[in-house]
Amino acid sequence: MQLTPDEKAMLDGRDGPAVQAAMDLLMRYGRALGAERLVETNNVVASISATTPFMRDYAMQRGGMDAVFSEFSLDSDVPVTIPKVKTFTTHVQLGFDPGNAARMGVDEQTVQFYKKGEAYITGLGVQATNTCTPYQVGNIPTRGEHCAWMESSAVIYCNAVIGARTNTEGRESVGAAMLTGRIPYWGYHVDENRLGTHSVHIATDVITTADWGMLGYWIGEEVQGRVPVIEGWSKLPNLSRLKHFGAAASSSGGVEMCHIVGVTPEANTREQAFGRNTPREALTFDAQARQRTWERLNSTAKRQEVDYVMLGCPHYTIEQIWEAARLLEGRRVHENTELWIFTPRAIKSLADRNGYTAIIEAAGGHLMTDSCSAMSRAAPKGTRTVALDSAKQAHYLPAILGVEAWFGSTAECIDAACDGRFNGRSPS
CATH class of the missing domain: 3.30.499.10 (Aconitase, domain 3)
Known part of the structure; x- marks a missing residue:
């Protein structure tokens, strides 16, 4: 060297x-x-x-x-x-x-x-x-x-x-x-290693955080550690959606770099994203692919009763905490279920000042910092079934803790925490 x-x-x-x-x-x-x-x-x-x-x-x-x-x-x-x-x-x-x-x-x-x-x-x-x-x-x-x-x-x-x-x-x-x-x-x-290798076209609605998580999980399985170039999104993704997308893609396939045309700084156009590369394969994420991905993420779940709802993988943004607080306000977490939400310390401080922590705690939930259940290997005692809005966590937690895992939207997970049962629907 x-x-x-x-x-x-x-x-x-x-x-x-x-x-x-x-x-x-x-x-x-x-x-x-x-x-x-x-x-x-x-x-x-x-x-x-x-x-x-x-x-x-x-x-x-x-x-x-x-x-x-x-x-x-x-x-x-x-x-x-x-x-x-x-x-x-x-x-x-x-x-x-x-x-x-x-x-x-x-x-x-x-x-x-x-x-x-x-x-x-x-x-x-x-x-x-x-x-x-x-x-x-x-x-x-x-x-x-x-x-x-x-x-x-x-x-x-x-x-x-x-x-x-x-x-x-x-x-x-x-x-x-x-x-x-x-x-x-x-x-x-290195510049040349950042160029796209696979073309991905979105041919179905990808709007919610859960949608972007499923898209990321599917792409990771399809391209593994290569560089997908993604086109066809209909609604600009925000921080939370991109966070969940990347976490899922890096979990199912080890993706470290991708280009979302019109979002990634190096991908104002498809041509810029690929550079001198010719796509090795053209892939399409359609309604059928999304349905198969949802089924795969929920493949470990059998029991409807939910013991534990874990949100915040990757750590929740202040927007996500605001959303969770809105969904929880005036409600109560089921007596047989625990709700843990993980966020950075600095974000929790903001949630404290905004009153969101008080709303979550009044409902029987807990806003926590510094870790998550995958890192800590910790869950409420006796947990058999967990509900998650993170495709990454749905991928890892069953293997780490030996639990069944339901994957769904944030609203479905909050409902599961309050009802003690997961009643989420498949995308189809």
């Missing part, structure tokens, strides 16, 4: 052992990818804290959070002192909501360790945003900016909606990036 003089100096130890270890990791990572050089970045989304008993015990045995960072973020068996980060870094979601730890089955010892871990990351200069949707809480890169982001649904939003550039990174590569301001130049950092 070709290094600049500054990069060589970091590798030679000029900035201390932690930065040297980070550069060594990036060199090994880049060579494995076939990257010829590194690229500068000042925008990282990372996971460096620890919220599990295993991490807690490891930190206690090895001498603290520096040892955790050294082992799990720098691949270093020898603990090194971690300096303040060089890049603007926001933190992804964690293992539980510290304000609802008991509800999520987390003991007080783990909560105290969580608080120590948060003090550690903020001490390094990392923003404790604790969300899978960093673009909701201030991390909004500019078009063309090179980033190093974790979290698959955030990556596709970064690439396809904002027009910045990132691959789906892991804990190690982002740990190294935040200390060096570098990431390997490969994948979706």
